[in-house]
Amino acid sequence: MNLPKIGLVPFVFNRPIPEGFKVKAGxxxxxxxxxxxxxxxxxxxxxxxxAEIQPTEDNSIGIDLGLLHYIVTSDGEFIEVPRFxxxxxxxxxxxQVRLAKKQKHSKTWKVLxxxxxxxxxxxxxxxxxxxxxxxxxxxxxxxxxxxxxxxxANLVRRCRAKLGDNGQFLPNGQSAxxxxxxxxxxxxxxxxxxxLEYVVWKLGKRIIKVDPKGTSQNCWECLNKVSKSLSERxxxxxxxxxxxxxxxxxxxxxxxxxLLSTQGEDITSVKTAVRVSQAEExxxxx
Numbered sequence: 386m387n388l389p390k391i392g393l394v395p396f397v398f399n400r401p402i403p404e405g406f407k408v409k410a411g412x413x414x415x416x417x418x419x420x421x422x423x424x425x426x427x428x429x430x431x432x433x434x435x436a437e438i439q440p441t442e443d444n445s446i447g448i449d450l451g452l453l454h455y456i457v458t459s460d461g462e463f464i465e466v467p468r469f470x471x472x473x474x475x476x477x478x479x480x481q482v483r484l485a486k487k488q489k490h491s492k493t494w495k496v497l498x499x500x501x502x503x504x505x506x507x508x509x510x511x512x513x514x515x516x517x518x519x520x521x522x523x524x525x526x527x528x529x530x531x532x533x534x535x536x537x538a539n540l541v542r543r544c545r546a547k548l549g550d551n552g553q554f555l556p557n558g559q560s561a562x563x564x565x566x567x568x569x570x571x572x573x574x575x576x577x578x579x580x581l582e583y584v585v586w587k588l589g590k591r592i593i594k595v596d597p598k599g600t601s602q603n604c605w606e607c608l609n610k611v612s613k614s615l616s617e618r619x620x621x622x623x624x625x626x627x628x629x630x631x632x633x634x635x636x637x638x639x640x641x642x643x644l645l646s647t648q649g650e651d652i653t654s655v656k657t658a659v660r661v662s663q664a665e666e667x668x669x670x671x
Contacts, residue, residue, distance in 0.1 A: 386411065386422060396422055405430065417502035438528045438591045440647050445529035447640025449600070449632045450577075452568050453618070456519070457632035459640040464519065469511045470571040477504055516577045520584040527590075530581065531643030534594035537575040595643050599655030605637035608659045 386394050388411075402408065406426040414421045438444070447459035456464040480501050487494040523530060547555040585592050603610050609624040613631060620627065620634040627634070638655065645652040652658045 388413070402426060403428070417499065417506040438589075440529040440531075440591070440593065440644055442640075442644065444527060445531060445640060445644065446523065446527040447531040447595075447636045447638070447643060448523070449635040449639060450533065450535065450572075450574050451632055452565075452572060454632055455572065456523075457630070457636045458523070459633075459636040461633060463630075463632075466568075466572060467512070467515055468568075468571060469508045469515070471568070473504060473508055477501065480504065512571075512573055513576070513580070516573070516580045517584070520577075520580050523581075524584060524588055524590050529591045529593060529643075530585075531593050531595055531639050532578070532581075533597035533600060533639060535574060535578075535597055537569075593643050593647065595639050595646070596654035596656075599659075600635045600638050600642070601631065603638060603655050603659070605634050605641055608655070608662050610659075 386396050388394050402424070403426070406428045408424050409427045410425040412423045412425075414423060449457045451457065452466060454463045455466040456462075458464075480497060484494065484497040484501065487497060549555045581592050584590075599610075602612055604620070604622040604625060604627055606627045607622065607625040609622055611620060611622050613620070618631055620629055620631045622628075642652065642655060642658055645658060652661055
């Protein structure tokens with residue numbers, strides 16, 4: 386590879402460049418275990434846009450993201466959270482304790498620093514590889530995926546500080562939330578959504594995001610609100626009699642709202658679906 390201002394640099398191909406593609410740009414990346422080059426390739430014959438798939442009940446699926454189960458699908462599949470960081474946390478903490486005892490910038494300090502960086506890199510690569518495999522698995526049987534339009538940054542935001550009358554800070558729940566934040570960052574939902582978007586582009590399929598408000602509290606069948614705390618894992622509707630796991634109920638509701646929003650209905654969220662349903666019921670009742 387001939388790099389500007391550097392010259393010819395040998396490198397190892399991990400995959401061949403597909404026939405018909407031209408290299409347009411290259412980015413050199415320094416990772417914990419060495420240098421890598423990322424190549425941008427182009428083929429003018431590849432269409433930029435494909436025909437948009439129209440979702441139906443048969444070709445679509447709703448998914449609910451969570452920390453107890455990473456994904457619950459509207460067809461009843463429960464996928465567990467892999468917890469890559471949590472599994473390596475003890476090993477990582479031992480290395481960091483050893484690092485803290487070494488003199489800064491000494492030879493041993495640099496060796497331990499490199500080991501910690503490599504372990505973080507391993508965790509990130511394991512997580513990304515698993516997410517890609519999961520994305521392809523989800524799209525193996527379906528053309529369209531409905532999911533919540535979650536604001537991940539808001540989920541891990543620090544709790545607002547509370548000041549007492551005497552000017553001292555009061556407990557604000559941040560210490561309790563720190564464990565939740567660590568699990569959210571380990572799950573990397575934002576990265577998974579990006580992986581889904583890439584796989585969608587590559588396979589020519591489709592993802593549609595749904596307003597998350599109400600998807601964990603309302604019944605998927607009759608849209609009745611069934612209030613539940615985070616510790617309550619079972620959905621039990623007194624109106625229509627639905628009894629099922631709360632995450633499974635959410636996945637079914639996400640698919641239902643998503644389908645209604647793409648089939649000409651004036652429905653964009655659970656709230657508007659409830660309003661339309663109530664209006665229809667009032668017209669039926671004499």
